[in-house]
Amino acid sequence: MFVSEALGLSRHASKTLEEKNILREAFIPHPFFSDIIEALRFERKFGEIEEGTVVAKTINGVRIVRGFPKIRRALTLYPSIRKHFEREVAVEEKMNGYNVRIARMGKNLYAFTRRGYICPYTTERARNLIGMDFFRDFPDHVLCCEAVGEESPFVPKRIYGIEGLDFFVFDIRKIGTNEPVSVDRKIQMCEEYGLNHVPLLGIYGTREAHEAVREHIRKLGRDGREGVVLKDPEMKIEPLKYTTSETNAGDLRYAFRYFNDYGKDFMFSRIIREGFQSFEFEESQEEFRERCLRLGRAILEPMIESIKEVRSGEWVSEKIRLKFHSIEVMELFLRHLRKMGIDYRVKSVSKENGGVVLHFERIMRSTTDKIRSHLEGQPW
Amino acid sequence: MFVSEALGLSRHASKTLEEKNILREAFIPHPFFSDIIEALRFERKFGEIEEGTVVAKTINGVRIVRGFPKIRRALTLYPSIRKHFEREVAVEEKMNGYNVRIARMGKNLYAFTRRGYICPYTTERARNLIGMDFFRDFPDHVLCCEAVGEESPFVPKRIYGIEGLDFFVFDIRKIGTNEPVSVDRKIQMCEEYGLNHVPLLGIYGTREAHEAVREHIRKLGRDGREGVVLKDPEMKIEPLKYTTSETNAGDLRYAFRYFNDYGKDFMFSRIIREGFQSFEFEESQEEFRERCLRLGRAILEPMIESIKEVRSGEWVSEKIRLKFHSIEVMELFLRHLRKMGIDYRVKSVSKENGGVVLHFERIMRSTTDKIRSHLEGQPW
Numbered sequence: 001m002f003v004s005e006a007l008g009l010s011r012h013a014s015k016t017l018e019e020k021n022i023l024r025e026a027f028i029p030h031p032f033f034s035d036i037i038e039a040l041r042f043e044r045k046f047g048e049i050e051e052g053t054v055v056a057k058t059i060n061g062v063r064i065v066r067g068f069p070k071i072r073r074a075l076t077l078y079p080s081i082r083k084h085f086e087r088e089v090a091v092e093e094k095m096n097g098y099n100v101r102i103a104r105m106g107k108n109l110y111a112f113t114r115r116g117y118i119c120p121y122t123t124e125r126a127r128n129l130i131g132m133d134f135f136r137d138f139p140d141h142v143l144c145c146e147a148v149g150e151e152s153p154f155v156p157k158r159i160y161g162i163e164g165l166d167f168f169v170f171d172i173r174k175i176g177t178n179e180p181v182s183v184d185r186k187i188q189m190c191e192e193y194g195l196n197h198v199p200l201l202g203i204y205g206t207r208e209a210h211e212a213v214r215e216h217i218r219k220l221g222r223d224g225r226e227g228v229v230l231k232d233p234e235m236k237i238e239p240l241k242y243t244t245s246e247t248n249a250g251d252l253r254y255a256f257r258y259f260n261d262y263g264k265d266f267m268f269s270r271i272i273r274e275g276f277q278s279f280e281f282e283e284s285q286e287e288f289r290e291r292c293l294r295l296g297r298a299i300l301e302p303m304i305e306s307i308k309e310v311r312s313g314e315w316v317s318e319k320i321r322l323k324f325h326s327i328e329v330m331e332l333f334l335r336h337l338r339k340m341g342i343d344y345r346v347k348s349v350s351k352e353n354g355g356v357v358l359h360f361e362r363i364m365r366s367t368t369d370k371i372r373s374h375l376e377g378q379p380w
Numbered sequence: 381m382f383v384s385e386a387l388g389l390s391r392h393a394s395k396t397l398e399e400k401n402i403l404r405e406a407f408i409p410h411p412f413f414s415d416i417i418e419a420l421r422f423e424r425k426f427g428e429i430e431e432g433t434v435v436a437k438t439i440n441g442v443r444i445v446r447g448f449p450k451i452r453r454a455l456t457l458y459p460s461i462r463k464h465f466e467r468e469v470a471v472e473e474k475m476n477g478y479n480v481r482i483a484r485m486g487k488n489l490y491a492f493t494r495r496g497y498i499c500p501y502t503t504e505r506a507r508n509l510i511g512m513d514f515f516r517d518f519p520d521h522v523l524c525c526e527a528v529g530e531e532s533p534f535v536p537k538r539i540y541g542i543e544g545l546d547f548f549v550f551d552i553r554k555i556g557t558n559e560p561v562s563v564d565r566k567i568q569m570c571e572e573y574g575l576n577h578v579p580l581l582g583i584y585g586t587r588e589a590h591e592a593v594r595e596h597i598r599k600l601g602r603d604g605r606e607g608v609v610l611k612d613p614e615m616k617i618e619p620l621k622y623t624t625s626e627t628n629a630g631d632l633r634y635a636f637r638y639f640n641d642y643g644k645d646f647m648f649s650r651i652i653r654e655g656f657q658s659f660e661f662e663e664s665q666e667e668f669r670e671r672c673l674r675l676g677r678a679i680l681e682p683m684i685e686s687i688k689e690v691r692s693g694e695w696v697s698e699k700i701r702l703k704f705h706s707i708e709v710m711e712l713f714l715r716h717l718r719k720m721g722i723d724y725r726v727k728s729v730s731k732e733n734g735g736v737v738l739h740f741e742r743i744m745r746s747t748t749d750k751i752r753s754h755l756e757g758q759p760w
Contacts, residue, residue, distance in 0.1 A: 264645070374460075
């Protein structure tokens with residue numbers, strides 16, 4: 001099998017990989033993806049190989065796009081930063097969108113979502129927005145980006161003032177090995193090729209960083225931003241993340257709107273974060289009251305919204321708008337959603353400025369069914 | 381095996397029961413339990429046999445104390461009550477303590493907790509408070525009670541003004557079959573033998589019951605009470621339960637104080653109830669704000685309390701005070717806790733009014749360890 005060969009797996013490991021049924025198709029064959037002959041993604045972690053890793057047989061040979069490594073979360077700023085990092089820590093803004101790896105295969109760019117799907121919508125956007133300049137000079141590097149904006153199939157957000165979708169580079173890594181370049185070098189490379197990168201908020205000594213980060217978090221929270229990623233400037237130590245209370249509440253708002261389609265772990269972990277942050281931030285009584293109210297509202301308001309929706313005979317759904325350059329890519333994207341197991345209903349397709357605008361609803365069937373049964377009098 | 385014989389299981393069922401490893405010892409042999417030669421409890425449901433069922437070989441033959449049937453929860457009052465019941469529904473107060481079945485074995489009373497343990501503390505209390513009168517006339521009935529008060533090893537509550545522990549009968553059932561007597565008959569039997577029973581709040585036609593129950597719930601909530609159990613007056617239909625917002629918050633307060641020792645399902649289900657109740661109760665903006673704040677506080681305050689406890693070098697623990705008549709029973713009870721897998725530390729034992737007062741702490745090791753690791757800088 002070309003995957004085992006590409007990864008240099010032993011015969012034994014190769015057999016295990018097959019038995020565990022970890023490999024899945026990463027894309028739907030289509031002329032839009034003409035550089036790729038075959039591509040498989042890792043549905044779960046396998047030894048050293050991250051979940052979301054893709055091994056692709058392309059017209060120019062086999063390429064391995066390693067999965068983006070999971071970033072662990074600091075529950076406390078002090079002493080976590082001091083213990084985890086060495087002399088200094090770089091503080092970058094963590095933007096709220098979806099994680100995308102962009103790599104060159106054959107003559108074109110391809111965009112890989114976190115789980116290793118090659119997404120037609122994101123790929124089309126990447127080809128238009130990122131261009132080939134960077135990849136002509138660095139064909140063996142991967143741009144790890146946050147895709148943010150209102151036209152997001154996964155995390156539509158208005159906060160960045162981006163009507164469409166844009167990419168912000170947070171890591172540049174070597175294809176195949178996942179080896180990152182330093183924070184400095186990443187920024188330099190982005191600037192040279194005119195690529196957006198996530199803001200670097202500062203570099204601090206690890207003894208005082210927790211105080212600086214706390215201030216950044218307070219300010220980011222007021223602006224409705226997500227949080228920070230803490231990095232070793234040389235990228236030799238794994239990064240840590242830390243989020244604002246407003247984002248924890250926002251995540252809960254989303255999760256409780258679709259409460260039966262979401263994992264309880266997702267909700268639980270966000271709630272626990274709030275406790276640790278409140279403990280560490282030495283809040284006034286009034287600030288603490290605000291945090292409690294924010295948490296309670298974030299849980300109850302979206303649930304009640306969903307219950308009301310079902311009572312009026314509707315499905316609980318997420319409404320999404322996307323713009324495509326080509327109708328073929330739009331059709332491919334809809335097939336892609338189905339492949340991902342997403343239940344959707346197209347509301348409208350219309351032409352606009354030489355592009356196609358798609359409005360669709362992602363149907364949350366489990367939440368809808370659960371609410372409906374209780375509204376009909378079914379006990380828990 | 382005497383269990384299979386007592387339940388009349390086929391040879392096949394008997395073998396399955398053994399293979400599934402469902403039977404566990406229900407008690408620690410001791411002179412205090414001298415009427416019982418052997419007793420096994422069902423750790424899980426097995427066909428028709430409820431979890432917590434106990435089969436006991438006593439000096440007078442084998443007795444089967446069936447597990448207390450799980451009561452399902454109404455998420456909405458309307459239309460649940462109307463759909464579930466027939467002409468009328470009896471509304472009883474659901475008191476907040478621990479579920480105990482009291483039955484006669486040989487010459488004495490025995491108290492069985494929900495999971496089928498014969499609890500030394502509860503048994504001693506039952507022998508003193510309930511007495512044998514009822515059981516002389518009804519040796520084959522089981523009193524299903526809520527054990528409430530401040531001296532509770534499991535759910536210490538001050539709300540009922542009971543300094544010690546008392547028993548409130550909510551069901552009277554036939555031993556062996558679990559067949560209940562009607563609501564009327566239960567009250568009559570309790571009054572005849574001077575037994576406390578849970579308050580009957582009213583009997584309503586199923587068309588208007590939801591409004592009456594809503595008013596009861598509002599009032600019970602203001603008084604800090606738990607909720608109601610809705611019953612078919614003839615007990616031919618299974619009951620339903622419904623709780624106040626204050627109790628949902630109280631449960632969450634308890635669960636988040638010990639957040640890593642508690643199941644996420646426990647927290648999740650209580651949160652979901654709040655959403656449905658808020659939806660159904662047509663609240664004012666101010667009432668809704670209060671509910672959100674109550675929920676947020678119930679989650680964050682106890683978590684922060686626990687974090688602070690660990691920071692000052694303590695264990696997260698629940699402090700409990702119990703009174704025993706005999707020191708032998710107290711020692712038996714401590715062995716019983718260990719058997720149940722409860723981690724505790726005795727703080728003091730002192731004599732008082734001819735009895736023994738035990739202060740102990742139940743140690744929440746998992747929550748303590750989790751908090752400690754994050755306070756030391758361990759990422760999630």
